[in-house]
Amino acid sequence: MASTQPTTLRWGIISTGHIASVFVKDLLVDPKTRDVHDVVHKVVAIGSRTVEKAQEFIDKYAAGDKSIKPYGTYEGVYSDPDVDAIYIGTPHTMHYVNARDALKAKKAVLCEKPVTLNAAELRSLLAIAKENNVFFMEALWTRFQPLVKELKKVAEDGSLGEPIMVEADLCANFGVEKLPITHRILDPRLGGGALLDLGPYPLFWAILALYEHPSNANTRPSGISASMIKTPLTNVDSNTTFTLSFTPTSSSSLSAQANLTCAINVRGINPSVVIRYRHGNIHVAAPSPCPKSFKVEYFDNNGKLVREEKKVYEYVGGGWHFQADEVARCIREGKIQSEAWGWDKSLLEMEIFDEVRRQGGYVFPKGVEQVV
Ligand SMILES: NC(=O)c1ccc[n+]([C@@H]2O[C@H](COP(=O)([O-])OP(=O)(O)OC[C@H]3O[C@@H](n4cnc5c(N)ncnc54)[C@H](OP(=O)(O)O)[C@@H]3O)[C@@H](O)[C@H]2O)c1
DSSP states (O other): OOOOOEEEEEEEEEEEEEHHHHHHHHHHHHHGGTTTTTTEEEEEEESSSSHHHHHHHHHHTTTTOOSSEEEHHHHHHHHHOOOOOOESOOOOOHHHHHHHHHHHTTTTEEEEESSSSSSHHHHHHHHHHHTTTTTEEOOOOOOOSSSHHHHHHHHSSTOOEEEEEEEEEEEOOOGGGGOOOSTTTTTTGGGGHHHHHHHHHHHHIIIIIITTTTTTTTOOOOOEEEEEEEEETTSSSEEEEEEEEEEESSOOOEEEEEEEEEBBSSOSSSSSSEEEEEEEEEESSSSSSSOOOOOEEEEETTTTEEEEEEEEEEOOOOOHHHHHHHHHHHHHHHHHSSSTOOHHEEEEEEEHHHHHHHHHHHOOOOTOOOOO
């Protein structure tokens, strides 16, 4: 019997901060532990602003693996012929330049959320990806977790009816009073604040539950209403609430709202997401980026609870590796975008954030946005 070898994707990592470390740890988890047999990952290069930090990172997170090359510039990674795909884990304000340079070097790119600072930056990146015929995806890792795949089936099999209300939240208490004002969560020159850092997750759940629902067929929301409270420390948003309305159109029968919350000064709620349907509810456990369980309540025609089902998920690693598997498969198949988290969804996200910032009065300092 012919054996099929898994596809190996060779990764170059840009930056050595927190998220780069957890992503690399997950890349080094054997994919067979999550029942993945068609792709494997190899870390081949680490790029940092100093070569010492790159080497330290390799020593700490990859057991000093001598086959991984440390670079003291990000450009070294972009031009390394052994690198197939680049992962970008720099602060939000650097995503545009880092992704642009990697795409121009014809490398596939997986870029951390929020993919850019605004929709104009993203449109420019998408044009560059298209022009160079290279894969590009926002690292919206939640979309690729096994729980989400299963929940989507339940949400769309018709037994719950149409969705009507979504509440989704991601808050975290960063102890901002004790942080230096140059910390990326506070500094407007690094795109600080709750919306850009945490907002992608509540919005993701609205996109999954409403935008992607078959009755809506990827029709955009008809209304956005937003409110921001700013921290006096640096004037970035400490709390943001935004509501999306979906109303019936020629392409959508959906009549639903999503109420989305994020904050950097308070703990999140549990469940972190509740999706309410005509005939039941789905409760998703906190934290909303990587929940490990969800509960479905089914109602009879009188709205009485008749059945509950709970599903629990366990896997080896932090959950960031599922998106890496998606990147490897897309590249193997010659795709330049993922169907599950395609460019339309990142663009919708950035356009909604532009509008939320406009209503909330959040303006980046001059020169921070690379494309306006
Ligand atoms: N998906 C998730 O679960 C998740 C979780 C946390 C954060 N994120 C995203 O990942 C990105 C980075 O967050 P993080 O928490 O990893 O940040 P972090 O720990 O501060 O790391 C950012 C890294 O970027 C590099 N960098 C380049 N220019 C910089 C500058 N001017 N200031 C600070 N760092 C600079 C640094 O690496 P070198 O010195 O080596 O170049 C630094 O270590 C953000 O966009 C955030 O939204 C995603």
